[in-house]
Amino acid sequence: MPGQYRELAPWLAAQEAPDGGRHEIVFLTQRDDIRMTGITALIYRPFHTPANDAFGLSKEWERAAGVGFGAVQALQKYEAETGFRPDIILGHTGWGEMTFLKELWPDVPIIGFFEYYYRMQGGLVGFDPEATPNAQTPYFNRARNVVPLVNMEVVDQGHTPTYWQRDRFPKNFHDRMYVCHDGIRTDRLHPNPQASVTLGRLEHPLTRADEVVTYVARNMERARGFHVMMRALPALQAARPNARVLMIGGNETSYGRESDHPGGLRGEMEAEVGDRVDWSRVHFLGRVPYDDLCRIIQISSCHIYLTMPFVLSWSLLESMALQATVVAADVDPVREAISHGETGLLVDFFDPEALAAQVADVLARPDTYAHIGPNARAHVVKEYDFLTRCLPEHLRQMNALLPAEKQLPIPG
Known part of the structure; x- marks a missing residue:
């Protein structure tokens, strides 16, 4: 309920x-x-x-x-x-x-x-x-x-x-x-150039002026591509040394098999990528209140949505309504909502290097992709x-x- x-x-x-x-x-x-x-x-x-x-x-x-x-x-x-x-x-x-x-x-x-x-x-x-x-x-x-x-x-x-x-x-x-x-309540979800987010271990709030990459899932699990996201971090951080990655979601498993690692899938993936990641630039925020989630997406330079072929998340459409530039998994349910290059960008689910390269390009050339966020919002307003x-x-x-x-x- x-x-x-x-x-x-x-x-x-x-x-x-x-x-x-x-x-x-x-x-x-x-x-x-x-x-x-x-x-x-x-x-x-x-x-x-x-x-x-x-x-x-x-x-x-x-x-x-x-x-x-x-x-x-x-x-x-x-x-x-x-x-x-x-x-x-x-x-x-x-x-x-x-x-x-x-x-x-x-x-x-x-x-x-x-x-x-x-x-x-x-x-x-x-x-x-x-x-x-x-x-x-x-x-x-x-x-x-x-x-x-x-x-x-x-x-x-x-x-x-x-x-x-x-x-x-x-x-x-x-x-x-x-x-x-x-x-989707697009009448309540709008971009906000003045949005800011304060994180406990940072001296200054994050804003649209910062390079912020966001990832959202109810739970950080394989069905929602958390393992792919983690494997993309080393290449993404190497390409964009100032980027911060904000990860939102719980550490449980809603769909598919659970990790055998005592720390869950997060612990398993942290062990896999190990010292190839600058953890000071990765922020695991857990589950956050809805208003905070929206503010986080509003400051996002690039939002990542990964999923296996499964039920489309509200968070994807809400992020599009908030005018985010979304890089998403190229699978059938996502293609129903995103047209590549027009309302978002699609990458092979199983290619973390391609994911990192596409996100890095969005961060490096924001003007080239400036049309995607407004197009995404217009599409969600029209269809959802x-x-x-x-x-x-x-x-x-x-x-x-x-x-x-x-x-x-x-x-x-």
Whole structure:
């Protein structure tokens, strides 16, 4: 919570309902640490959780079934206490909460968010030669798709944020999915030439006048190219002796295999690049508040976005909205958002030397690349802006499932 509904849910909560009151929005969640104005956070607990030694091929379904039944029980109790019955349900189909809702409310329409479908080609699996699939991988891949496959029969309408994500799913489901991003608040994200960032071990704040290279990921992991980023540091620092690299992200693993190193992947990569890096010019900032993240991108001379073929990060589109000059991995999901040389620069994911050379060239010849940031922002405003592009489409899709008297006015 709020996940992919971080913009839509509070926007709906702020609007006047057709009867002149306010929309009643209930957000079903396991989290008890988030409060959102005008939204009821209904906390539920899984009815069942699989044991650590549960059979691997059924473990995902066992977990999802426990989550789904726990969600239904919480909603049954809430309905009995308050009389609440939704007009429409929106939710993520990957974790299980949506699975049994038609048994509870057969006539309530559901729009399901479909995030990722595992295949043996074209995505995370099999992409990295340092993490080759084993003989069991095809079976686990198939098993991980059970939950979204079940939910295809639950939802009235599917939703996915990019065409690349849609195309991962079976073709016979595509005509029941609409493609529209969650939405980026470009009205709140702007470049700021006066931005500055203070770091504890530096005497003066960093500004746009400094050579600042940024890298952002929720977690510094292989799926988001952290190992490639680290391997690029020696060549980048050699080419640009005044550049500072700011790394933002946690030290856990969200996707793919974990490092065996006691210090995690960061410790593993620090040991690999060793004394070839001037660590005084590398700043690991961990996870930072959102406003600080935006200021860091605003002072960035070059922003690096690395990913294996996987779900496109909000941070890429937000960085583009902030008018950053982005150097990104040349993989299918990124190519959907970036045109090389126009709205960003693309490099081979597996070539840290090419990454370092491209970033160094951006730093050395800023005038040559001055068009990229403004073009990137214009592209995100046109294709991914929440208020003008994404919100109207989400509302149209909701209205298609609602009776006339419940339909939502579409702004603009």
